Amino acid sequence: xxxxxxxxxxxSVAEEMGLTTTENSAENSVDRERFHSxxxxxxxxxxxxxxxxxxxxxxxxxxxxxxxTPFDDPHESQHxxxxxxxxxxxxxxxxxxxxxxGETFMGQFRRDQYAGQRQENNxxxxxxxxxxxxxxxxxxxxxxMAAIDSLxxxxxxxHDILASSKTYHLQQIRNIPLSFRSAKELxxxxxxxxxxxxxxxETLTTEYPTKEPAYVFYHNPIECxxxxxxxxxxxxxxxFVPRKVWTSAAKICRVYNEWLSGDHAWSMQVHEF
Amino acid sequence: MSFDCLxxxxxxxxxxxxxLPQGATLLGVVLxxxxxxxxxxxxxxMAYPLLISLANINAHLHNKASAHAYLLLTLLPxxxxxxxxTHVRSLLQxxxxxxxxxxxxxxxxxxxxxxxxxxxPRGNLRYCFTPLATWIAxxxxxxxxxxxxxxxxxxxxxxxxxxGDAYWHSPCTAANTLAAIRRACSQYSPxxxxxxxxxxxxxxxxxxxxxxxxPWALSDPSDFITPEVxxxxxxxxxxxxxxxxxIATGAAELDFHFSIIQTLVGYWAFNKGVLKLKQVTxxxxxxxxxxxxAAVAGSVPRKFLIAIxxxxxxxxxxxxxxxxxxxxxxxxxxxxxFHDHKEAILRQGIQCDWQILKLELLQSVVPSIRQxxxxxxxxxxxxEHAHINEIKVLACxxxxxNYYSQIARHLDRLDKWINVGMTMKISPTQARTKNMNxxxxxxxxxxxxxxxEFPTISLSLPPFSARCPPLRNLIAHSQHQQxxxxxxxxxxxx
Numbered sequence: 001x002x003x004x005x006x007x008x009x010x011x012s013v014a015e016e017m018g019l020t021t022t023e024n025s026a027e028n029s030v031d032r033e034r035f036h037s038x039x040x041x042x043x044x045x046x047x048x049x050x051x052x053x054x055x056x057x058x059x060x061x062x063x064x065x066x067x068x069t070p071f072d073d074p075h076e077s078q079h080x081x082x083x084x085x086x087x088x089x090x091x092x093x094x095x096x097x098x099x100x101x102g103e104t105f106m107g108q109f110r111r112d113q114y115a116g117q118r119q120e121n122n123x124x125x126x127x128x129x130x131x132x133x134x135x136x137x138x139x140x141x142x143x144x145m146a147a148i149d150s151l152x153x154x155x156x157x158x159h160d161i162l163a164s165s166k167t168y169h170l171q172q173i174r175n176i177p178l179s180f181r182s183a184k185e186l187x188x189x190x191x192x193x194x195x196x197x198x199x200x201x202e203t204l205t206t207e208y209p210t211k212e213p214a215y216v217f218y219h220n221p222i223e224c225x226x227x228x229x230x231x232x233x234x235x236x237x238x239x240f241v242p243r244k245v246w247t248s249a250a251k252i253c254r255v256y257n258e259w260l261s262g263d264h265a266w267s268m269q270v271h272e273f
Numbered sequence: 274m275s276f277d278c279l280x281x282x283x284x285x286x287x288x289x290x291x292x293l294p295q296g297a298t299l300l301g302v303v304l305x306x307x308x309x310x311x312x313x314x315x316x317x318x319m320a321y322p323l324l325i326s327l328a329n330i331n332a333h334l335h336n337k338a339s340a341h342a343y344l345l346l347t348l349l350p351x352x353x354x355x356x357x358x359t360h361v362r363s364l365l366q367x368x369x370x371x372x373x374x375x376x377x378x379x380x381x382x383x384x385x386x387x388x389x390x391x392x393x394p395r396g397n398l399r400y401c402f403t404p405l406a407t408w409i410a411x412x413x414x415x416x417x418x419x420x421x422x423x424x425x426x427x428x429x430x431x432x433x434x435x436x437g438d439a440y441w442h443s444p445c446t447a448a449n450t451l452a453a454i455r456r457a458c459s460q461y462s463p464x465x466x467x468x469x470x471x472x473x474x475x476x477x478x479x480x481x482x483x484x485x486x487x488p489w490a491l492s493d494p495s496d497f498i499t500p501e502v503x504x505x506x507x508x509x510x511x512x513x514x515x516x517x518x519x520i521a522t523g524a525a526e527l528d529f530h531f532s533i534i535q536t537l538v539g540y541w542a543f544n545k546g547v548l549k550l551k552q553v554t555x556x557x558x559x560x561x562x563x564x565x566x567a568a569v570a571g572s573v574p575r576k577f578l579i580a581i582x583x584x585x586x587x588x589x590x591x592x593x594x595x596x597x598x599x600x601x602x603x604x605x606x607x608x609x610x611f612h613d614h615k616e617a618i619l620r621q622g623i624q625c626d627w628q629i630l631k632l633e634l635l636q637s638v639v640p641s642i643r644q645x646x647x648x649x650x651x652x653x654x655x656x657e658h659a660h661i662n663e664i665k666v667l668a669c670x671x672x673x674x675n676y677y678s679q680i681a682r683h684l685d686r687l688d689k690w691i692n693v694g695m696t697m698k699i700s701p702t703q704a705r706t707k708n709m710n711x712x713x714x715x716x717x718x719x720x721x722x723x724x725x726e727f728p729t730i731s732l733s734l735p736p737f738s739a740r741c742p743p744l745r746n747l748i749a750h751s752q753h754q755q756x757x758x759x760x761x762x763x764x765x766x767x
Binding site for chain 2: 094095096097098099100101102103104105106107109122123132136139140142144187190193194195196197198199201202204206207208209210211212214215216217218219220221222224225226227228229230231232233234235237238239240242247252253254255256257258259260261262263264265268269
């Protein structure tokens with residue numbers, strides 16, 4: 001009971017499900033027209049985003065349709081499968097109409113002014129993958145600009161290629177051709193990359209005087225939402241349809257987990273003339 | 274600040290409260306604000322970030338810190354006012370926060386009532402409305418947000434004497450709060466700070482005149498202020514449950530009990546007891562909860578133990594990521610069990626009048642789950658962790674001057690870097706290999722005896738690994754325009 005995914009919890013849910021699953025199988029076929037069983041609905045690729053920024057990977061999930069697996073290893077199991085094989089979903093009909101003319105993440109990226117160069121060189125404004133790797137490490141490191149400058153002025157980094165070709169045996173370690181020589185150049189290069197939402201700064205006027213002017217730094221929230229919405233990694237995990245989930249077709253026992261499965265989202269969508 | 278305009282937003286609020294047009298798409302906005310310390314070893318520098326996320330993203334994904342599902346929306350101002358009185362200064366700061374929020378959030382409020390066209394991940398346009406799904410904050414921030422005073426609940430009409438009641442009080446709606454604000458404004462001018470503050474206090478308000486949620490359609494503070502696991506559950510159990518147990522068993526005795534409990538592998542050990550713990554954080558609160566029943570059992574009366582255990586049961590059951598109607602009954606049942614046995618706590622000589630706001634907020638857990646889904650997905654753990662990535666690391670990277678603008682610039686660069694890294698993953702791998710082989714030929718002729726075999730799939734670039742099955746769908750979608758249909762985005766719902 002220590003954690004939500006703990007053994008006791010899973011056991012208690014399994015027990016509850018055990019009470020309801022027997023009747024489902026019979027009613028399953030009757031209501032298949034209108035309701036979709038939960039395993040059709042929930043996302044089959046469960047993403048395991050590993051600790052830290054370094055490694056994000058998607059794993060293929062276990063087979064949800066196999067009734068013997070769900071509670072074998074509760075620590076690995078994700079909550080999607082908890083309602084088990086007997087879930088029934090009533091999705092709100094007539095919402096989220098799609099219109100033509102939108103733009104994908106890649107589309108936005110291709111609209112950039114340097115898109116032509118990027119067709120030629122995937123790593124524009126950097127020359128190669130190696131250089132991009134080095135530059136990206138510098139950009140997100142905690143090094144100050146002075147520290148980056150001193151790193152770039154090291155002989156091993158900045159040594160001229162022509163000079164080094166004379167000393168043959170040293171070439172292997174000195175051969176790091178870089179298109180930037182200082183932290184400032186590096187950041188100027190980075191500025192030409194296509195950007196996300198832009199920051200805005202505004203000074204607030206207060207009725208009573210303050211010691212220092214009150215600045216507020218912000219993004220346009222709509223642009224932020226758009227950035228989240230068109231994020232390629234979230235794509236399989238975003239849904240727009242309010243839904244009511246039941247453990248069985250008899251609609252006795254509701255399941256509440258996501259925001260869209262709650263009553264609030266449903267009641268907002270309900271249209272009355 | 275104009276106070277005559279209070280009437281007008283109120284009207285629009287009522288008008289837009291109705292419902293969404295046919296075919297509209299709901300985008301639930303998740304906001305979270307908290308102050309965080311950014312100076313290290315010196316200074317008294319605070320940042321006041323506001324994070325934004327989307328409730329439509331699956332909870333298991335947007336609760337992963339590494340998924341970066343919370344973006345920094347605003348750095349709110351922390352200004353020092355020159356007024357002499359402390360109360361007035363804090364009133365002015367509160368009003369400034371709401372003033373800034375009004376500036377920042379106005380596009381969302383417009384979109385919530387009028388709608389806005391936005392691209393979905395597949396490149397179709399959707400007619401989106403942006404109601405506020407939830408606002409994750411700690412308790413003082415909740416009161417600041419709702420505009421209520423310290424001695425009333427921010428979500429219900431309960432006052433401090435009713436905090437120990439065993440039932441759910443009626444919700445304190447936006448209309449109620451706005452009416453009270455108007456009454457206070459009619460008594461004194463809001464620029465007459467001292468008298469205005471007195472009038473506000475009498476009406477159980479905190480002095481906000483133009484709350485940031487005022488003309489926000491489909492959003493009401495009683496709905497979007499949700500119970501919050503980190504502050505309401507864990508903090509409460511440390512502040513109250515454990516203190517009760519200490520008084521009931523005796524300090525030395527309880528410490529001794531804790532010290533002799535056999536520790537299991539993977540669990541916390543309290544070899545020196547719990548009373549002398551320093552810098553106690555959420556993790557310690559959780560660890561103590563694992564042991565507290567075992568530590569007091571036997572040395573306290575049975576009913577006292579039942580009350581403590583019922584409260585603990587409630588905390589655990591409410592953290593479940595998925596609820597059914599039955600499990601909700603269990604949650605409500607354990608809270609009721611606590612209220613049935615709470616008299617036993619008083620009988621142990623504990624001075625408690627049940628004026629505990631957190632106890633009152635537990636009553637809104639079950640209604641909130643029915644409305645907005647599991648409470649665990651709105652925990653502040655994740656947003657507080659997001660502060661590290663979005664604020665603290667960036668503040669350390671600067672030169673300790675002009676924190677806010679440096680953070681903004683750094684985040685801009687980071688955004689670009691992340692986007693470019695991602696497109697490199699998505700772009701066809703052939704271009705990449707061609708590029709790399711070309712590089713190998715031009716830069717190192719003769720030294721490397723044979724062409725290097727560059728890995729085409731595994732890249733060393735953090736944070737996106739190449740093993741991302743969803744991405745191949747995206748490439749397909751970006752190349753061929755999806756047929757427009759009224760089908761929902763996720764084909765599994767179709």
